[in-house]
Amino acid sequence: MERRGSPGLGPRNDGASRIQKPETAVDKAAKLAALKARVSAAIGSSKAKGGLNVGLHPALEDLGQWKPGGKSGDSDSKPSFKPSSNQTKQKKALDLSGPSAEEIKSNPYYDANLGAPTVKPRQSRQLIFNQKGKYIQQANALRRQAALEALKKKIAAQTRKAGIDEDIDVEKNFVVEAPPEIEWWDEGLVVGGDYDHIDDPGAVKIDTEDTIITSYIQHPVAIEPPQDQHLPAPKPMYLTSQEQAKLRRQRRMADLKEEQAKIRLGLVPAPPPKIKKGNLMRVLGEEAVKDPTAVEARVNKEIADRHTKHVETNEERKLTKEQKHEKLARNQEKDVAKGVHMLAFKVNSLANGQHRFKISKNAEQHNLKGLVIMHPKQNLIIVEGGEHSIRQYKKLMLNRIDWTENAPPRDRTAQNDGTRDWLRAEDEKGELKDLALNKCQLLFEGEVKSQAFHAFKSRVCETDAEARQALSRAKLESFWNMAKSTT
Structure with a gap:
């Protein structure tokens, strides 16, 4: 017979495990x-x-x-x-x-540490009835939440398409990296990878045998400073008026002696006498007395011939229009080779067409390259070129152009075709827009490493995203944020 309630420990009570004994x-x-x-x-x-x-x-x-x-x-x-x-x-x-x-x-197999088995009485659960409309309310809440999430996604897609989300956070957050455990210049002087044992003399490799500090001095190879390549050529020393006259006399004296020597040797014929009204009687003598009218006419003719020859010589020496352009281009290239300078301006409105023409025409004349971004809220002008050209263009933008002036367009048909409303000089009523608060501000001026543009272009941008995309090719998106933060 099996024993109920006996602990699980101990030998088994089946017939196979116990020894059969004869019953009495x-x-x-x-x-x-x-x-x-x-x-x-x-x-x-x-x-x-x-x-x-x-x-x-x-x-x-x-x-x-x-x-x-x-x-x-x-x-x-x-x-x-x-x-x-x-x-x-x-x-x-x-x-x-x-x-x-x-x-x-x-029971001999009972273990007090296990304790007696306890039977918990079963408790019946009460019926809990849900109120009417409980799950309907939960379903409605889930539907509203799903509709709200769909609306958020739709708004986010539209803002990304229009570039509005980029206008919300203009300033970029830059994550500052944590300082390193040890600086690279101290890695060979400190034992370990940090400064924890810097106060211990044994942890510092300054006076040890394996230190990198020695009594020898390394003299680097002397090289030409790179900025000296952009220095202009030294100009000659200026002379005073007396010194210039003295040098001119000495040069003319030397040329006259050389001409006289050639005449004596018979290499060149002797020049005719230079007759003027002042030396007429002294040079011609009796001939002037015999017929003074003919002599005077002769003298006047020679004077006119000499003047004509002088004018013709000057005209021959004068450069043509093409040669002038070539010379100007060479000088501008030399100016750019000395160093590339950049300017960035912010203009509130470019509704006046004359302002847009002056901006582009002067940039072309000074061989400047850059970009003009025309935006409904602000306009950004970036130019780069040589030092002399940049200086002249800066005077144009800050002094020569009156930004508060507005003028009607010369060609009204061309303005009405494909021109934005905010780029027109006149409003819907046909009246000129008021530009009394229009102004030009200098955002940046300085020398850059290399040119970022290949030509001078103008671009119309309706949104900030398009403006940043146009500037991203030259990696100058920061100028747009700078212009927006400037009041």
Whole structure:
């Protein structure tokens, strides 16, 4: 018979694990008495409880009576039982509660550390009814949230397309990197990868044998400073008026002596005398006395010939229009070779067409390269070139142009075709726009490493995104943010 409630520890109670011992008559009698007690208790409880209000089967009523079925000495015969009158009256109920605490503790395999098993009574849960419309409200909330997310995505897509989101945060956030554990110039002088042991003399490689500090001095190779390449050529020393006259006399004296030597040697013919009205009588003498009218006419003719020759010589020496342009281009290229300078201006409005013409025409004449961005809110002008050209263009933008002046367009048909409203000099009523608050501001002036543009162009940009995209090719997007932050 299995032992209920015994702990899981200990040897197994199956038949294969325990050793079979021969049963004695006492053991058989004890088993028989226990079996009788169980049958009597089962019969009594069934009759007492009634089950389905049905009595015990007649074939089972004589189970409690003794019916000898074999010999008295036969130990394998099955005895029959008949419940006594006392057992029937008591009608003890069948105990299904399991072993008690005393029985568990009397078990030789009982472990007090495990404790007695506890059975928690089952508690029935109460029914909770949901209120009417609870899940409908939750579904409506989920639908509203989904519609809000879809609206946010739609607005974000439209702002990205129009470039409005870039206008919200103009300033860029730059993440400052954390300082290193040790600087690169101290890596060879400090033991370890940080400055934690800097106070320890043994952790500093200054006086040690493996130090990089020695008594020798390294003299680098002397090179020409790069900025000296852009220096202009030295100009000659200026002379005073007396010094210039003295040099001129000496040069003319040397040329005259050389001419006289050639005449003496017969290399060149002697020049005719230079007759003027002042030396007329002295040079011609008697001829002037005989016919003074003819001599005077002759002298006037020679004077006119000399003047004509002088004018013709000057005209021959004078440069043509093409040669002047070539010379100017060479000088401008030399100016750019000395260093590239850049200017950036902000103009509130370019509605006046004359202003736009002067900006582009002067840039072309001074061989400047850059970009003009025309925007409804502000206009950005960037030019680059030589120092001399940049200086002249700066005077044009800040001094020569009157930005508050407005003039009607010369060609009204050309202005009405494809011109933005904010670039027209006149409003919808046909009146000139008021440019009293229009002004030009200098945002940047300085020398740059190399040229960022290949020509001077103008571009109309409706949004900030288009303006930044136009400047991104030259990597000058910061000028647009600078112009927006300038008032």
